[in-house]
Amino acid sequence: MPAAPSRRAVTALVTATALALATAACGSGSTLSSAEGSVITSFYPLQFATQQITGGALPVTVLTKPGAEPHDLELAPQDIAGMTRAKLVVYADGFQPAVDDAMAEVQPASVLDVADAAQLTLTAAEEEGHADESTAEHEAHDHGSADPHFWLDPQRYAAVAKVIGARLAADDPAHAAAYEKNTAAFVARLTTLDGELRTGLASCRSKVLVTSHAAFGYLAQRYGLEQHGITGISPDAEPSAAGLQQISDLVRKEGITTIFQETLVEPHLAETVAGSTGATVATLDPVEGITSASAGTDYFEVMRSNLSALQKGLGCS
Ligand SMILES: [Zn+2]
Structure with a gap:
């Protein structure tokens, strides 16, 4: 006979409904x-x-x-x-x-x-x-x-x-x-941006780009600069004392006046090298994310501000 559903069936139904609701709630907006x-x-x-x-x-x-x-x-x-x-x-x-x-x-x-x-x-x-x-x-x-x-x-x-x-x-x-x-x-x-970078970096007092994390290798290669990263490709790779000394020696030897640090990484390494050599620290943004701290609201704006920073730091005319 079509009896009322057993307690167990009701429990199962309630559980299934609750699961469905939970899934839906979890999914909405996520x-x-x-x-x-x-x-x-x-x-x-x-x-x-x-x-x-x-x-x-x-x-x-x-x-x-x-x-x-x-x-x-x-x-x-x-x-x-x-x-x-x-x-x-x-x-x-x-x-x-x-x-x-x-x-x-x-x-x-x-x-x-x-x-x-x-x-x-x-x-x-x-x-x-x-x-x-x-x-x-x-x-x-x-x-x-x-x-x-x-x-x-x-x-x-x-x-x-x-x-x-x-x-x-x-x-x-x-x-x-x-x-x-x-x-x-x-x-x-x-x-257009490529042309601006090419023209803007064509004639610089220094071609040596010292950066905190070595994110600018392709940019350097494209526009005839030589990048030396204080850390590696991944910014959390801390350099050795000898590595820092090597970079500082290079900065002195080349008469480098600007060390570039980036937005998302602690500036202490760039400041250490700058402090020991008399160079100043400027910001170069690897455009790995845009925040209110970025020098621009999108890729193009940040790249153009990078170009300005490079021109100033490397003495480009
Ligand atoms: Zn990176």
Whole structure:
């Protein structure tokens, strides 16, 4: 007979409903529900390029929150759950270990790795030029890994933007024409910036760029500068006393007047070198995130303020 549901069945039903509600509540407004149909990018330059290309046609989010240091990003379980539901996840393999690891959970069909397009040809050894280090120091610097900071070279950044644009157009044919147009406009702005950097850094009293973390290797290579990082490619790699001494000697020998520090990293190392050599400290922003402390509201503004800082610090005319 159609008796009232047993106590056990009711309990089960209540539990199921509670679970469903909890799941829904958890999802509303979080990465879980908003991830559906969105593009998730791993850090600011990929977010910015993707936003320029989609022009608002798709929601674009970023895993590295503004002001957070991207190299040692940690992901929460809901970040990874969001990545599994996104329309597309855009990242650069080899930059953020937590993101690389999370890719095991994401369908390969909804992933775009831009590392190849970025042509990550520099390693810590090449960009720091510490050819005389001992083997142990070499290993401590993790020389096997490529320098990820491709966006500081507008030409590499443009190559990455083209790959993102092509992928979005292929995945979303209804908007393909708009994505292609936006990509071309973004690349044109990067080409203009490239020209400004080339002209602005063509004639400088010094070509030696001493930075706190060695993020500017591609920029230095593109525009004929020589970068010496006080720390390595990852800013939390503390230099040895001998390494600091080596940099200080270089600063004195080359008559370097400005040490560049960056926005997201403690300035003490740059100040130590500056203090021992009489050089002053100026800020160079690796554009790994935009905050109220950034010298500009987006990539282009910050890069132009970097150009001004370089011209002043290196004595460019
Ligand atoms: Zn960096």
